[in-house]
Amino acid sequence: MREVRIRDTLSGEPRAIDPTEEAGIYACGPTVYSRIHIGNARPYVVFSLLARFLRSEGYRTRLVVNVTDVNDKIYAAAARAGEPSAEFAAKMTAAYFEDTERLGLGRPDAEPLATETIAGIVALIEDLIASGHAYESGGDVYFRVRSFGAYGKLSNRRPEDMDQGEEAGSASLKENRLDFALWKAHKEGEDTHWDSPWGPGRPAWHIECSVMAEQELGASFAIHGGGSDLVFPHHENEIAQSEAVGRPFARIWMHNGMIESDAAKMSKSEGNIFQLSEALDRFGREAVVAYLISGHYRQPLAFGAEQMEQAVAQVERLRNFFREHPVREAGGVSAETPSCCSDETPPASRIESFREALADDFNTPRALAEVFGLVAEANREEVHGAPEAVLAMLEILGLSSLAKEKVHEGAAELKSQVVVQAHGEVLRPEDVLLAEREEARAARDFERADALRDRLAEMGWTVRDSADGPKLVPR
């Protein structure tokens, strides 16, 4: 187990994850008012892989990613769709599960819903009111920002410095314009609501995370994460809600940068979004994952057709490597070092550098460079244990499927369509064509051989001639 350091937003410094305690990670998930885009997928991938890495290092790890399924935007979107909001939210939650499932990184250990946390939310608000940090006003409940001296510590801003512009609405129920809502009274047209000590209503935005994090991970936990756009006000307010009543909160704050499209943050309001499901359809899960880890998690990452094509090519290079260098030993996440090799061998030192890069503020591009470094080395000349080592590294990055030949989409169909019997053997049509091409090549009838290769290409196969004979590779 090595020391894993993460840059903490609050202190601005790298902080080691305490190996003696459970590494509880709470990452803010989506508000489900539409299907998620690539930008929303970044934290999902980053925190899933971080959890995977920590486990492989021997940390006791628990990853929690919430779903916020009650919110103003959900009411609005449901109304537009002409559906009850609860039904709409459930549908969008299912779509979110489905989309992220396709990333092939498994599920978080817990995925709590805001709507199933109402009791805890009400209890926390009651505590806040009892301790003077919150107040009821016209059925709403607000957090009294001035009662919490540390307010602003995460986003490094002082309440008095904050924009003094006037509120949009005239009749505010707040004591102070900086105060934020914990509970909102039921309004006309909001069809999902709960009873509370302050009348019917529903939780405001930030409170659910304070409660879900504590319910799932306890009062103090290792890492609280999310997109950098959540630093203020979301995470700042979470700190206020939890710490005002003396509940210690996250020890490390970890924020990922934004995906940028056309040099601007990808966001639903900008309209420059690219849906995750579409990216998965078009480029495949490996390319999407490879793309998302191609930059350091804290930096913004450019998105575009060219970037995705690069990721596709990158992933194809890894597939080609495994085609030429099949894995012999069973590898796995826990494979520290392939048993075959001493510490000084290239595979072992690559794995070491790879893990060191991830331990150093989860530097995935540096880790990826180690993978490609070993691939290039082993492509040059046979390196004992290289395929196993590459696989072990890719396992941690969620890309181990690259070691297996991708299932050719047309193959199953073709197979069922035509089965050719030859010498009692069952041959696939493409195998027959390939054999015919070999005959043509032997007869130096290259025109015919090339025609057969074209035919195979139409069927979705690339032919690769090698010293061991021709190979069929799915395109």
Add this chain to the structure above:
RNA sequence: GGCGCCUUGGCGGAGUGGCUACGCAGCGGCCUGCAAAGCCGUUUACACCGGUUCGAUUCCGGUAGGCGCCUCCA
């Protein structure tokens, strides 16, 4: 206006006080019947101006430009 981040070769993107990141693309070559894959080579990368230093892309100061948050947002 406040707070923070960034500016690296055609593109994406790491990193370092003096040593090839890595990937993609281009060009030339090897291999090949031709391809594909792979390999080798290749286009003197660090926004600009000062300073510190034996030496700065890498530290300090400034200039210009870009981005994020300050309102919903991963």
